Amino acid sequence: MKPLAKLSPKNHQNYFQTLEGHSIDSLKILRAYLEKNQEVIMQFCKRWNLDAENFNRNLFITIYLHDIGKLTKQFQDNIMQGKHSQKYPHAFFAFPIFMNLHKIINPILNEIPVEICSVLGHHTQLHKNIYEDVNTEVQYLESAIADFINSMEAIYKELEFNKFFVIYNKIKYFGKLKFLKSALIKNKIKAIMQACSIYSNKIKLKSIYAFFHSILQLCDDYASAEFSDFIEHVYEGDKKIFDSVLSDREKYVLNLPDIPRHQILKENEPYAFQEELYNNANPYCLLLAPCGRGKTEGALLWAMQVCKKYKRNKIVFAMPTQITSNAMRDRFCSSFGEENVGLFHGKSFVKLKEEMKEKIEIDELTQEDLEGVRGENFKGNVFFKPITVTTIDHLIYSFVHGFSQADFALGNLQNAVIVFDEVHYYEKHTLEHLITLFKILKKMQIPHLLMSGTLPEFFINKVRDIGKKINPEYRLLLDEYGLKFEPFKVEVHKEPLITKEAINEEVIEEIICNYQKGLNQFIILNTVARSQKVYKILKQRLELLELEDSPNIILHNSQFTSRDRTIKENKILATQKNQLLVATQVIEISLDISSDLMYSELAPADALGQRGGRLNRGSKYWKNNGMEHKMKVYLTQEFFKEKGIKDLPYSFELLEKTKEYLKTDVYSYFKIKQICDKVYSDYELLYTNLQTIFEKCSLFGFSHQDITFGTEEEGKLLKIREEKFQKIDVIPVSCYANDVKNLRVENQVKIPLWWYYQERDKYGEDLRSFSFAIKYIGKREKHYLICNIPYNSELGFDYEKFEEFVDLEDNII
Template identity: 25%
Template sequence: MRVCYAKFLPHDFLECHTNDAINVLKSMRSAFKWFEEFFPRVWELSFYSVLLHDLGKCASGFQKNPQKWGYRHEILSTPFTAFLDLPENERNLVALSILTHHRTLDEIEEILPSKEHREEFNEKVGELLQNRDYIEEIFFERIPYWELYFFGRRKGVFKPPANWTDQIGNYDFDSLLSWYEKNTKKYWNELIFLRGILNASDHLASASELGIRLLSDIKTAVELRVSPERWRPIQRQAGETEGNLILRAPTGYGKTEAALLWANRNAFRTKKGVSSRIFYVLPYKASINAMHSRLLALFREPELVGVLHSSSGFYLYSSELEYKRLSSLYRKIYTPLKVTTPFQLMKPFFGVGFPEMGLTELTGSLLIFDEIHAYEPNILGIILAMLELLRERKVRALVMSATLPEFLEQLLRDVLKPNLLSTPPEEADRFTRHRVNVIEGSMDDIEELLTEIHADGPILVACNTVSRAMDVYSRLREDYKAMLLHSRFTYGDREEKERELLANLNDYDIVVATQVVEVSLDISFSTILTEPAPLDALIQRFGRVNRRGFGKPQDVYVLTHGSDGDKRIYPIEVVKESIRLLKELDGKPLLESTVPKLVTHAYEPLSSKLTDEVRTYYEQAIDLFKDLRPLKSNESERRFYEMFHGLEAVPGAYQDRALELIKQGMSIEVHRYFVPVPLWLYASEHEVFHRLSDSGPGKYVLVAELEYSSELGLQREPRSGGEIW
């Protein structure tokens, strides 16, 4: 008798892989009991989906060489569902989940055997039956024991007749497709869950994981960091609040601990721990990485705290973690707490990747949004639409901010119907850390302006654009020990600069930086001189001065004029109103209790327009998401990548090094040489970009033939001697 393998290199017997996948399924059933409220038969039907999903791999051609076989094993697995003693609708649900567990229905239906064209299918069924002895004597014989293990009793649902080999070849795929077209809306949830759970079970079993992870008690972890007698009132209140919540509190007040205590109160639990999936959502990679490191210190195991963004693999690699294994696991229903961008949560709603698995994981989850004010109206609209639809899936959300304008709070309240918590004014004012000074002028006068500022340590000079920061740094570097920090350095150079600042900040007179300094480094400057910006952005920048809040408020300095490039970044009306408000506070402390109202006033000139924009994007997203069809590819997937796909390029000076690393099989190291490239720069200078040859099958590395140095970063000038394509 031949054996049948489900996986190769390393080899894994079909019955062993099936057993592993059933173990994962059993772990999920124990953790996600509330799924039954959406779909009472979810676990029984999922069991039979997992049981039969890979039987088609017994075809002799697959066993000889799966890469060269040229057929889809799912097509051969699906007919076995005909032998399930279940109502027709349930059999079809199981069949569709198996048929689409690797490819979407529209991708695979082109090669499905119709009644008229079955020659290739019959040939592959013949290959399958060459291993009939294994199927009957090994696989079929184990099914009652798998049922006993999973259900606690033998159910006898799978009943292949004596002539089962004839019936496999006669399976009616046309009727299955017809049933799908007629019943998609009626069984939308069931199709989502069955494909999502099968994908999760299959993927984790293939990764040699036999179950999902749960968090231990969150409250206990927080207590180990901050003893309960030192909890602030708002932290205690958050831990007692059930349901959606908007939380306002000053920077440094302990919002993260408050969010975790809220999650502890609202989570689903089993005897083994917290089973709800928790997503901590932040807008910037740097702040995501910092939060991941912070939460990992709290929960200790990297399997419990994940990180997801476009370059999280390199972050894990740089952190000396098991980046290949963990990057894979974090994209599955495995890790209970993930720090991520909103774009990762949006993917299932746009049909990206395995959307059914994403929607399944989001069901019953807890979403924590920090710094939600930082998003553009289109992103806010999509987030609101996502939250609206997730309310129906037992999802709860916490939104927290120190600088949330009222127009945005109202939009959130309309969708979430939340509880509201805010720090009492007298308590907030204890965190007053800054005294505002408004200076007439611009960075054109930087040399003279610095003579008017008295500082006892390093000064932060904050610019709105990279080009402005480069110019200011170039003028100061001769007379001061200065460093330049912005977003257009390679990841390797930026990592080195940040490491240097963390270790030796006091050795520098001045650090010239763009907005990257608002979210990346946990360091404290003696003061700041900044270009004008919206008030919420300015407050984030002020947060780099007197970070711990000790002693009296420290001076911060705001210029009245920026540069022409600012209008590409910030709404000018909001910037002007922000400066007008700060002029009224000139020379006075910026009381923390006044920050929410000040931010609201700053946005008043555009609040109506921004509200309309957000609502328009919200309505468009709702319409788009409601058209999502389970198991099918979606036009919205293309739109997602058009809207949110960022660009990264290797400076021309490093392209030979990048190619060498790729040839050595060290592609992860190439990431050190990537520079984020804004789309406007790519559009305006597209003639200096080209693809690196030989960067691998199906992959490419973008090269920017622009001047680059580790001191200044990627510049706008074409590279000397660089080839223009």
Template identity: 25%
Template sequence: MIWPEIKAKGKPDFTPLEIHLQQVALVAEKVAAGIGTDIKLARYGAILHDIGKAHPEFQRRLEEKSRIGDLPFRHEITSCLFISLFDETIQPALIDMVIAHHKSIRRDAREKGILDLTEEYEPEEVFRFHASDWETWNPKALDILSKLGIKVKPLSKKEAEENFFYVYGYCRKRFKEKGYSIDRGLLEAADHFASALIDKTEFYTQRLFQKPDLNFYNRKHPLYPLSQKSVESNKPHTIVVACTGAGKTDFLFRRCKGRIFYTLPFQASINAMFQRVSGDLKKDNPNLDIRLLHSASSLAIKGKTVEEIIIQGHIGSAIKILTPHQIAGIVFGTSGYEATLVDIKGCDVILDEIHTYTDITRAIVLKIVHVLKNLGCCIHIGTATMPTALYNQILELLGKENVLEVKLSDNELNQFDRHIINKINSWESTLPVISQAIEEDKKVLLVCNRVQSAQLVFDQIKEKYPNIPSMLLHSRFKRGARGKMERLLIGKDENGKVTRQFNTSEKACVVVSTQVIEVSLDISFDLMVTECAPLDAMIQRFGRVNRKRDEHTIGKLKPVYVIQPPENTKEAKPYDLEILQESYKQLPDDEVLHERNIQKKINEVFPTVDMPEIEEHAIFKKSGEWTINGLTHRPKSFLLDRLDIDGVVCIVEADEQRYLAGNFEERIQMEIPIRYWSVRQFNQLQEGNRPFIVPDSAYSEEAGLDLDKLKIAKSDINYRIL
């Protein structure tokens, strides 16, 4: 190694610049091969992108020493001073890769793009600052470039100045152009990957861009009608409408030909799907790169190495399981959107349970579909309860001629009648029903619409049935605890062995939950009591009762009790009161819910599907035009804040010191997902994921975080921001 004292990264790794450039080049070549672009160009861009870090000013700032002057230093600019070392025909692509791999060239959030700086300062001043001490560090930079295979020559300061103004002029023209840059996205993806994995980079690049062997999903069974249907079609896209337990997941996977992005709406469903797919494909794909991407990814991959946890969000996996939130940047052009675009372009994208989203999220998902179609993706949509109005919107968007449409016949649907619906007035009126079920050793599932309601119901269950196994599941638990609860609920250990607890128990038990139970958790209980929700959501909930299908369960019915809607809009939250009232009206009472009638009932509740207008915020328009300026990205869109996600995390006071001393995985497991507005008044750490610190009194291992206790604690001066 030459010039090992010249670093690319600061503490704790202090990676030498030569090593970092080599690692990024390794990933860039793999990415280029994977997406079918110029491998040699990718390597050149990777080697060039950070060579400007050889500048003494960058090294000074890396060591946290005093800086010279007030003008911001950007290593991307100093890297571009070497652009003339490369053939003129590839210089534009190299500039795309290098000059904006961290910052927008203009209107950067911190106003540090090259065009921001040249507007605030004279271009000559910007050049002089970035080329200062040229004779000192330029030869070292050339040595590193030469060591990495770049043909170099002596480079005068005059030539460096010419290079600067060439790049400056190019950026002024590039900003006026519209659209994304594959070259920029490739470099960003490679840089992020290598920066995260460091010395493990070479090992983990070996599995990138592999196509999974999906032969497992060709299994057939007479009880699963979709397994009997052919997936052969020249049409690139798919819409499957089928009830829970009909084999939608297998069918959607059978339609895929390449790498797969699998999206689901809820965190709990994503964890479960990751475990399921990993188990399904392990035999035929022993080294397959399957990743889980959301705020609590490490839970479902607990036990793997830190590097395996870190890699989850990066490019090139064979299968990536995630929420729409992780790819919404391609709609709004937020930071890193081009790296996501490079990763997903041309892939198979499964959008499962698309009907379960709120109106704003649904609008964003449909816009994602619009973008994915433009990127050449094959889009496969699965649903149990999609309103016809929404179905027709999607069909129009994809083009009916491009979509394989699959539905079950009435005769097939009749085989899935499994619930008797009972309407009741209140939780209190269900107590005799619950008591009888417990006496008969039934598994009971109680579902609330809000965390606070679930906590109250759980307290009542614990008091009335202290000797019966019970658990509470919602989104306000520590992530480590949440992962254990999900495994406990499913009733299988990490190796898939039955534990005979809850879902696999043969004795009475009670689970109290919120909406997290609705999607993709493979559980089958004997009785449900649920608060009224929109009809499509309730159908999903019902699917957690009498779910198991075999020769002994076909034709047998189990009870579901639905509590009537509240009388005012406040108590109806998070749902619309009118939707709840119409949904309740559509349910039978003390009768079988026939699967063949569900679509008609759904359409009665949702005759139209309102979509918030997000077109003005999107970077890809209905006309098919990209409107974002070249080599730029946008600050976080306010629309993303309206997605159904918890945007920040908190930890309890007792965990603060452990969090500060912990590693990546240990910190993640202490975190509690929460909305910013619930904790904004509390002190916030600056380490890790910057958690807010909440009092111990607001959290318990059984009930999770109690927002009512949190509100009381806000008045305590010890916890508030001073």
């Protein structure tokens, strides 16, 4: 009987795939990859001065032999009995075989055996303690190993790989292989770790390994998935052992769709900056263009052209938040097709799950449906599809073992182009991580575009400084025409809109009067607590009017369950007239909407600029058809405190500087940028520990458990967001309702991490506002944090009803 590699149970029966069958299916996927991406591989090899034919050859050899560690008596006995072989990890026991073969092949890198490292890491991501606990020995099936190695040339000919490389005749089994004991294998692995640690060019090492490894993972993972799918959905007979089952080798290798320029522009004539992005296709760009002027379309034109010009095969959009990621992904699906657009962030599974429910029109998904959703989520996680939308958190963690498939993801990024949208949005700590990332991207020669409606000069200068040190330089593009638009007038008021003690009654009356005139008004507060107070008062006053229809007023922030947030956003988008939207800064970037009038608390100049992008959006003039579009800016309560001013949600120093330079006047977007430059004139960005951690993770170093607590929002060794901006997931007690079935991701709400820390520090283990609930998934426990603050879909967490909770005043979301 042929040696086995894969087990797939169905209806209490076990079905098997042979090692040869799985290896051939893996190679079929490789064949499709090489067929579609030969130009991509050639440019990658040219970047690092590698021989492309040898790269292809070593991919073939490594993928064919990646599971050869399964040719042991222990593994074969276990799989026949339907057992797993955790005590006999095949990637570990393949090591001696690959060590022997490595001596007779031409390695990609002479100093580091990239091929061996890829096999070692194809089930468990490389880290400094990998396989340290293996203390078992195996009996190698030497005759089977010899037969398998000696069959390589025939399979090479059968699958017609001769188009891409010539196989070595010398790669055959010669006599007795030198097998090693576990302790010696571990010593050899330690020696490779040491060689990696002293290798001088960590960028080159990580880039080559990650790209090579990502192709191995692609071929192995989807050959395995194909067999499972074949057994589950196709095969109905009595046969139990199968060889190759993959018939369509192209379906796991997707091409970037070639969307015509006019389709991206929706038949509109391109603006000058869009034309320049398209025609020049510089690999490293900065783009400053106002809201509503087609930055996204310009970025797509740039990305498509750069992919063609520099032979890249993927486009990644990195967004500031999950909400913006969801919105961008929906937009791309309508243009490029769902099959070509991936999504990943901390709650992308929920988003994809809800979409599946809508598509098949059922309330609860079957286990099979859920597996399909997990598969889609995984594809987003590793940037599998031609276009992927993600958060900057996930992107950064791809470079430093921040999750279990980070090396797979990083490999796919090696030939991607990356667009960083709304790059102004982040606080200083996160911006410094991004600046450090840009430096790594430049060294890896990964093209990227940084764009925003407000790019302060301090940021532009820091990015250009990177370009001067690592050629080529960044090209700055301006939407000069759009920057001259004057869509609104700013009125600066010296009084607050709301404080803890009182609300500005004059403003409330004005808003109510405008509502009766049918105007669309946005009221933007800096904290959730203050937005709730304003919302409650406005709703109460509207109800007193006894209008014919229910008041069209919505409270919006990111502190709702995903379903509640989606319902709110759909309502906002559907009702663009006579609407009162009370919100926090979440609307600055999340929704393409426009108001007639805006009432805003004072915020840093760049944030006010973004809020202004939702006022008279896309218009040239602040007066239209007799309507004056104004942003009325009010001081925050921090200006009226005698002491104890806090730096939440915004730095008080930034607020004071903005107050100094912001005057009552008609504003163009360029004029707002000038204020931003003055406010941030002494701002300095420093590089972070991201570079150091990246180098330590090239190739082993830290595990993903070292880097994060398990989610992209909870950094451990590497914190993307400052602690005061970090968030955790909780389930409102009203959603939980003491029913374990409600312990679901879609019932989670993000709250600031400091809420929990504040309560823990005050009460210790006797928490008042939080409790824990446990859900058992098989033998595994999953812990959920329950928040006892009253919650409903209208208000979110109703702080006023929970006096025990202190300082919620400072929460910004």
